[in-house]
Amino acid sequence: MSTLRIGNASGFYGDRFDALHEMLTGGELDVLTGDYLAELTMLILGRDRLKAPGAGYARTFLRQLEDSLGLAHERGVKLVANAGGLNPAGLADRVRELAGRFGIPVRVAHVEGDDLTAQHPGSLAAHAYLGGFGIAACLREGADIVVTGRVTDAALVTGPAAAHFGWAPGEYDRLAGAVVAGHVLECGTQATGGNYSFFREGDVRRPGFPLAELHEDGSAVITKHPGTGGFVDVGTVTAQLLYETGGARYAGPDVTARLDTVRLTQDGPDRVRVDGVHGEPPPPALKVGLNRLGGFRNEVSFVLTGLDIEAKAALVKGQLEAALGKVSEVRWDLVRTDRPDADTEETASALLRLVVRDPDQEAVGRALSGAAIELALASYPGFHVLAPPGKGAPYGVFEDVYVPHGAVPHVAVLHDGRRVSVAPAQVTVVLEDVPEPPLPEPLPSGPTRRAPLGLVVGARSGDKGGNANVGVWARTDEAWSWLAHALSVDRFRELLPETAGLPVTRHALPGLRALNFVVEGILGAGVAAQHRFDPQAKALGEWLRSRHLDIPEELL
Incomplete structure (x- = not known):
């Protein structure tokens, strides 16, 4: 079968707005993906949904489509994005309305079943991480655009690959290869020189977004469109492979990819071949991300300048001790950004940062807004703060729980309204750490x-x-x-x-x-x-x- 070219146009909700258009016009593509979700994003979308029940999706995606939907249709590029967030059905409807307004005949499908919020009272959003076979079902039935809720980031690549190559759920090595490619693509320009330790080795002022040339055996080449900024080499791909991972086993709902089997080879300028990836059955449970409101948070940074920094910090702490006595969590951090005999006031100054948390918003507001500012004329010499504290803002708490595969109703909702249930993994293996492999001989001793x-x-x-x-x-x-x-x-x-x-x-x-x-x-x-x-x-x-x-x- 032919090579499948899958690109990425978003690594987070708020990424470069023009990337969708740039990827569609910059070179050949078969599928263009967008990753809009992170742990924090789900909390943000949960708060959106509290204000408006019809919200809960990444609105940026719709605005990007206003400029690019016709272009994608004209070029035959399928779009797959998890921008549906907490409301994939709602986003699918908005995309259909947009297509109808512009007269573009596209078939829009979505994936649902990840939302388990009702089963977790007290949570703002509780969502299982689904795999790629719901996306694959939508594409096999002719969808041009697939929007999902919470799927794994790599599922945006494994789904299209499974659909294109006809992979079945048990083809673990092929699926694992696609997972690795998907993990490299998921954070966009982090694979093309963005946030890279050796960024000075190329022009990364505006890195191009990455794409993968996937093959039927699960191998891939990571590259980018010709003429775009940044660079792709073994180092940029290695860096992204290590990002937000743990041990050698990288588990997902469809397959566990063995990162200790990945082979990376430079395959020419801005081309890195990824092959050799071994896959194993997935673990027995699906990860569910729970977001809930944890209470209220407030902070203030006191600027301490010149001499006696430690004594000045101790004075402030002592002066606020009584006011903070009833706050449930108090944290002080003295950041020594100062240096002796400094030639600017800023470099002569240290920061004393105070953060407070409490279930009661009034408590964190009172603790800082009143007590801290009242010290303005009654504390250390040179007293001032970076900014006055506010009333306190809500903060979220994230935790993982796990449920059996069969407890999640993974459903592909096709463009014609048909609902196709996606079977849970039939073979699973309990996840275990891989023993440390043999290490190379140490270097001979020397200077x-x-x-x-x-x-x-x-x-x-x-x-x-x-x-x-x-x-x-x-x-x-x-x-x-x-x-x-x-x-x-x-x-x-x-x-x-x-x-x-x-x-x-x-x-x-x-x-x-x-x-x-x-x-x-x-x-x-x-x-x-x-x-x-x-x-x-x-x-x-x-x-x-x-x-x-x-x-x-x-x-x-």
């Missing part, structure tokens, strides 16, 4: 130099609920031989002291010359809770790369 880790390795980090992962990879066999032995869990904790009291698990992926560290609980109750100043751990990997340790001179 070392104290230097930043990032001179020899790249990193990418991200969030999964309250956990974070930090993927670290070497660019040469010699650097991998050193990294595999030098960066133990204990050394990782030394370099990132914020992880010292938390469970940390290391996973080795020799085929990618990579180590992946999972840090449990560092993000509290998830991104919407804003537990730390980098609530999605996006820069955790870059912090690690900036830390100094003794590195063999031959690698430098």
